């Protein structure tokens with residue numbers, strides 16, 4: 001299977017003669033064996049197979065294999081949410097006493113996970129602006145730095161990560177670059193091709209695409225050489241006493257060590273397992289991902305172009321539009337388009353923006369983004385309503401800001417909805 005469109009539809013699952021055409025939902029917590037010895041081999045990671053769905057399940061593995069192929073990686077795992085994927089991806093190599101460099105415009109949930117919860121676990125973070133200078137990026141590293149983290153397209157700031165620059169800095173310090181590729185999806189950007197080492201996803205967004213199942217994924221490029229930086233990554237390069245002394249980087253190679261460790265240790269201990277049925281729903285979404293992403297991008301660009309021409313709109317942010325602060329980066333990393341999410345300011349500030357929201361007919365008011373149906377959010381009157389205009393600016397969200405997630409409806413209908421909502425302010 002060569003082309004990504006074909007992988008979307010058929011990747012991960014090749015049924016044999018007389019087998020189900022659609023992936024089977026293996027809704028079973030456990031698996032039966034004839035002898036204790038056979039099961040013991042699975043427990044010891046001496047043989048591959050299934051024994052308990054908290055660790056691995058055939059339906060989830062089928063879908064993970066498709067996502068690995070989409071990203072061009074060597075191994076992947078599903079998690080119960082995007083939050084779990086980012087937590088596992090970082091905690092798999094950075095624990096108490098370690099440090100991580102992260103880009104500051106990342107998703108608020110991830111920022112909180114790092115800045116509050118993981119700090120309580122003893123992991124230290126330094127945040128750098130996506131457009132920081134090379135010197136500022138360099139200065140963020142410490143002797144105990146274990147990873148660099150960023151988002152291809154930041155949610156909702158829509159900043160584009162200069163993946164090559166961040167990868168180069170990470171590799172110069174002997175650590176991997178982890179990229180959350182949720183908004184771009186592998187259809188629009190494959191971070192491994194630009195030097196990223198680990199990719200994460202909130203599959204809840206475009207991959208599922210229908211607002212039906214919360215989920216996450218982690219993919220390994222198989223390229224980062226843990227053994228060459230043995231002292232930095234003892235969890236991968238020294239025996240795991242909780243797993244019969246297995247050394248992941250030796251036993252599973254560079255291509256399998258990261259995901260095997262995250263499954264054997266983190267999934268075993270934290271249990272953030274997706275249900276086989278959620279994996280099945282995710283797979284249905286993946287089958288049309290390439291078709292949907294194209295339409296999401298076309299619609300977002302059409303709506304953004306309209307907004308730019310309307311004098312009642314003060315500013316528009318869409319990386320695909322010439323003049324956007326990250327247009328050059330979008331051209332380089334996202335030549336097919338960025339995503340369906342745009343943001344803009346309504347003349348008249350907080351009041352006008354909240355009346356605009358009330359007038360929308362087609363676009364629903366939701367905190368969600370990235371599904372087939374269009375939706376809008378006005379943070380100043382909802383998620384951030386307790387903040388003053390000044391506090392909002394400090395958080396990088398202006399009082400007039402509307403975030404719009406353009407679905408795959410008719411662009412004309414979306415523009416007309418926005419137009420009538422402005423007319424009626």
Ligand SMILES: *Cc1c(COP(=O)(O)O)cnc(C)c1O
Nearest residue numbers: 081082083107155182202204215
């Ligand atoms: C939504 C989101 C997450 C969190 O994912 P959940 O599936 O909601 O847990 C992480 N990263 C990005 C970029 C997101 O948009």
